[in-house]
Amino acid sequence: MGVVVKLSGPRDPSASLAPLVALVEEDMAHVNRIILDRARSNVDLIPELARHLINSGGKRLRPMLTIAAAKLCGYEGDGHVRLASSVEFMHTATLLHDDVVDESSLRRGKIAARLLWGNEASVLVGDYLLGQAFKMMVDVGSLGALRILSDAARSSPRARCSSPPNTETTEDDYLAVIDAKTAALFAAAAEVGAVIAERPKSEAAALRSYGRNLGLAFQLVDDALDYSGEQSTLGKSVGDDFRDGKITLPVVLSYRRGNKEERAFWERTLKEGQVGGDDLAKAIELIAQHTALADTMERARHYGAIARDALAIFPDGPIKSALQDAIEFSVDRPF
Template sequence: MGVVVNIDDGKRTSASIEDLIALTRQDMGRVNELILSKAGSDVTMIPEVANHLISSGGKRLRPMLTLAAAQMFGYEGDGHVKLATSVEFMHTATLLHDDVVDESDMRRGKRTARMIWGNQASVLVGDFLLGQAFRMMVDVGSLEALDILSAAASVIAEGEVLQLSVAKNLETTEDEYLSVIKAKTAALFSAAAEVGPVVADATKADRAALRSYGTNLGLAFQLIDDALDYAGDTSSLGKNVGDDFREGKVTLPVILSFRRGSEEEREFWKSAIEKDQTDDEQLEFALKLMKKHNSIADTIGRARHFGGIARDALAPLKDTPQKQALLDVIDFCISRVT
């Protein structure tokens, strides 16, 4: 491509989740063992499909949030391990379903499960993982944790349907788009963070703080993903730059560019997104418009805004290594694009 989008605004950071990884390493070992156990089945295709995605190199950030949040309040049982595994299975199931809905060919640099085993297998194995997730939630014996995660599963499904309703719709407002990603992405971040203090019998205020933290972290995370699709590079993304554009997805950089553009520019977006005219030449022009209207930079700015809310949510909590690690996650998520 001939366009370089400058997204460096002087706020570079060497943010890392190494402390989070170190604090949860022992528990994550138990999570990984449970993942292998619960993904097993006498039906050969189920572990094959599940392990294809589970072993594909994701950071498993969401289950680590559950573990760290439980540790923060002194939890010493094993319920947080089962809940963290449930969270990871829910996430994996949504990825399997998403790739079918989005007709995606690549995920984390590998062919998607649907490209290897087909759409039907991907959907059904996703359903199997959801079933296993709920069985583990029941094993924990916390009705409140079960309520939080089951509600999140429902909201995520609503978000998927809502996304379909706004697909290729350039009249989508920023508020409508935020509603989509709050359901699709932020709901699981929120639940993952909240069930930790719930199982640790933390106060309602502490639970609310982690819930708010997770919601706003999830919003920031998704907005950075949106920016990365136009400003990242293929090697770090695990997919091709511009895949959202080629799939006709109306994400925030597109929404901002469309709304800020001239009538002629809006006609370009209509032909590109609504009529699937999204080859490399069109992508290059789309990037020029995004640079002209600061659409990517402002998407990152929105992400920083939600990151700030997540940071403030944790401010009243007592200082612990886990709290600091969760704060580092905010900087890490946003620094992926700088």
Template sequence: MSATILPLRPRHDAGPSLTPMLELCGGDLGEVNRVILDRMQSPVALIPELAGHLIAGGGKRLRPMLTLACARLLDYGGQRHHRLAASVEFIHTATLLHDDVVDGSDLRRGKSTANTIWGNPASVLVGDFLFSRSFELMVEDGSLRVLRILSGASAVIAEGEVAQLTAQRNVDTSEDRYLEIITAKTAVLFAAACQIAAVVAERPPAVEAALEAYGRNLGIAFQLVDDAIDYVSDAATMGKDAGDDFRDGKVTLPVILAFARGNDAERRFWRDAMLGRAAGDEELVHARQLLASSGAIADTLARARHYGTRAADALAGFPANPAKAALLEAVEFAISRAY
């Protein structure tokens, strides 16, 4: 598909949002939620209780909405995408449960994490249950192509999480390596959520590739903004504790850039901070000062906008319609969360 670069322009009204996508997909999303509620049930009462705590916890449902919106973009008139969008959400929710255990997180979307309420073993096992449910839905769809895309994404996500764990506290992590990690742990599921819409709509490989590129670049932009706002936002806005990445020794792109640009003293600070030797509130204030003075936050957001533009560019070959407009606004929303 031919494409041209579409610059993303800042909005000066109420700002970009997911409202157009919600309005576009509202009826379909209701069907997806019904599948989710049905498939998270179990005679083991703790499973729906714990899963429901996170699933009903105010998430944007962005990934399943991408499946629904991409299906609308392609004028798909069937119902297969409802179960597959639910499968995507189960994969995402399972990874959140596992992530919170690995990170020792206390807050998720402004609420206590499942692991702080029910403990780590229960959170891990319910995450496994949700992964199993997602695979049941894939198999029921009957498409080997869909199964290959979503199962492959699940494997890559797990690899990305392990890669992030091995890079934790290592300030010598390169920018290229970090982009590989966030592509695996975040962007691959965005990409798969979009790509499967082309499969169920029986569109050619070029359309699959375009939607995969849209989702992958959107996912990278989304994660880069997350990296930045961990240092510039607050708990009330983010729904998690501010500075969690800093305290956990997560070497995200802002840290990579600030470390590379720092003098000897500043590099020693970052090494000590990432190793947990100096990661208190005072050090977080100093870290924020270094990130600002080095331009690390601004450049992280500039990179996010670059990938957002690439996501928009991937849709250039599709005709203008409400679905395309909603998908483009989702890109601007992903970037604007930082402002």
């Protein structure tokens, strides 16, 4: 299987997220109550599956961004909690749909919902959650927030409807996919905090930039960890992206830096889907040989730095500091 590559130092990266978690703790408890309340239904499966998702853990970084951004902008109402709940419902619906598309067996280290309730039920519950998300957006009464989040909702399916695996994918192509798949919701989650606080466009744009670049860094690290992490901390099997034929940045860099024989390996395994028992180990070996993991992490740090600079227009304080620490967590996390 190859050697596990440590992508972070000895300090526990989770400590970087602790200030943000503490600042939004009360509002996030309210988010959880809203999720359970909005998941009530005469169809027993819906609340049952909703409880399964809440109990499965997860960092809840996206709704925390909405709450923290609203606080940073001095918002004093309660609309930010409902928008944060909408963001979490949108994200959860995407996970349910993605697990069906990818035929995943694990989600956050636990059995994926599709294996417990079936693919059809997972898709239908995902659709139900999206409907509830949009109802909450309408209830908040901010046309700007509704526009921003609805645009984000269109981005992820568009990214998933891409062409078959293509080993000729460029780094720009890859970035466009993760921008739509992951960064768009991060960006929207942060931007709506300024919008409902009716702050200047410059602040909304700054928070959108922060969220987008944080999302890019987050996904880059995710893609690196698939070839370097451990299943016990990842919450999924190491090499899932490889087995699913996904063209992520470690592969893009390794393919372009490789010789003819190495490129033929990537074409056979990812493009043609012919994966043998020792191929994952070979893939990890080639990625290490061409320093593709280290360079992927360097890109993640680059986008993390842009996210940090985006916050520069806001006054210093505990909320801004916590949002900056969230960048450190996203780049240095082991899962």
